[in-house]
Amino acid sequence: MQGVATRIKRATITALIFFGVVLTNTSVANPYTPKSDDEVVAKWKVLNDSPNVKFDQISLAQISDFIEQGQYPGEADYRYGRAKAWLQAKLNNANSDEQTFYLYARVLQHQHQFDEAIIALQRSISLDPTAVNSWLLKANIHLVQGDIISARNACLALIGKADILLISACALEVAAQNGKLAESYQELSRLHTLYSPTNEQENQWIVQILADMALRQGEAEEALVHLQQIDLNIAPVSLLALWADVHMSLNKYDQVIDKIGSIVNLYPIKDDALLLRLAKAEKRLGTSVEWQKSFAQRVELREQRQDSLHASDLAQYYLYVDVQPKKALYWAKLNWQVAKQITDRTLLEQSRKLLTQSQQDKKTL
Structure with a gap:
């Protein structure tokens, strides 16, 4: 197994050097936050007017779940502002860990405060250089800002910290934004088929990247094939918007x-x-x-x-x-x-x- 792992890592490095690097729009694409295979993809909560939970009583896990739901229809306005207040209170604590800064960066990203989000991510990474989510989000934000080199470097930093498919998806999305759309799409399609992610959220993230790449090449029918893997009833807003764009192009x-x-x-x-x-x-x-x-x-x-x-x-x-x-x-x-x-x-x-x-x-x- 060690020999196989070594070959995979070398293959990944070769691919990243060749393609240069990736993450999707989308205006509407949110970065994937990989978790355990048994994670629930989406949960729907009824909004109510019950008193706010006190800042010192809410855990990071609760805030993370609260933010996660913000990507679904009708949820963003309610959730991100409240989560920001909770996180700012926790950041006043000298013992804030990498997850606190990462979650804060997610809220700042949603509000298009990209420079501030990068600062928060740098704090997160300084506390834990192996923080995969922070590196992925950093790559995404740099890409949105048009900073291809920094986005590429963030993807390369994942080598040895994440699996080959996750690293390649990050790298190939950057490459697709840097003049290598067709090559990146073909390679990511191959890797997605080869490794067939069992984590539903990771698969959804990569399917969204593939569909976006296909649409940008004028291959709406191919994009539609990718999106057929998604249950729209539990899809985030970014995926629903992409689904609509694909259908309107047809x-x-x-x-x-x-x-x-x-x-x-x-x-x-x-x-x-x-x-x-x-x-x-x-x-x-x-x-x-x-x-x-x-x-x-x-x-x-x-x-x-x-x-x-x-x-x-x-x-x-x-x-x-x-x-x-x-x-x-x-x-x-x-x-x-x-x-x-x-x-x-x-x-x-x-x-x-x-x-x-x-x-x-x-x-x-």
């Missing part, structure tokens, strides 16, 4: 309305990313304006607050739903200030192109 707008609409309607709090896709699908169908009106109200609120956290969603809204080139470019530029992945660059370029075309059309009138 002109299956009615399926987006039916499936995503039914999920969104289950919860009193509606996620911007899902409302946006429902509005886009509805606009293309041209049969009603229910979702467009709903998201328009959300857009008005975001604009009043100058809410840069949702800049990408607003730019897409003014590109594809309520077409207003100047506003689309404004929000695309605001988004580009903090997020610099390929999809963010494409959004910026499309907004500029739309404004230029609009100005040219006015001149010809």
Whole structure:
């Protein structure tokens, strides 16, 4: 077994050197947090108005579980703010461990406070250099910021700390953002088939990366095959948004309305990313304006607050739903200030192109 392990490690290093490195958008992709094989993938809790748990009575395990649920529909707004307050109270304790800083970084990442999140992760890693979750999240944030070298280095730091599939997924996602999309997709597909992860959460994370890579290559049917492995009823918002994007690229707008609409309607709090896709699908169908009106109200609120956290969603809204080139470019530029992945660059370029075309059309009138 030791010889096999050595060969795997060497193969991993070779692959990482060749591909350079990865993690997905997504705007909507959240980093995978690997845990034990018997972990429950998702649990649904009823929100209530019971008194808050006192800061000194809640454990890190409880906070971790609380944050984990924040990635599911209708949960983010309720959970991340409260978790941040709990964690800030614990960070005042001189004995804060690596997990405290890691969880705090997850909250900061969600709020697009990327520089602050990196600082928290560096503290986490300094306390425990083998903290796999912290290295993965660090790679993800650097990638979102467009810092390919730092993202690559974070992935390479996983060698000897994580299994080959996890390391390769991290590395190949970085490589895909650095001009090697097709090669990275083929290699990750091969490794995913070869190692067949038994951990459901790890598998979900890699499936999301594969589907995103396929879609970016214009292979929506392949992306759909990957996503068929996912139970949408227990999928996080990022995966649901990707599922909607894949179906819209195949002109299956009615399926987006039916499936995503039914999920969104289950919860009193509606996620911007899902409302946006429902509005886009509805606009293309041209049969009603229910979702467009709903998201328009959300857009008005975001604009009043100058809410840069949702800049990408607003730019897409003014590109594809309520077409207003100047506003689309404004929000695309605001988004580009903090997020610099390929999809963010494409959004910026499309907004500029739309404004230029609009100005040219006015001149010809």
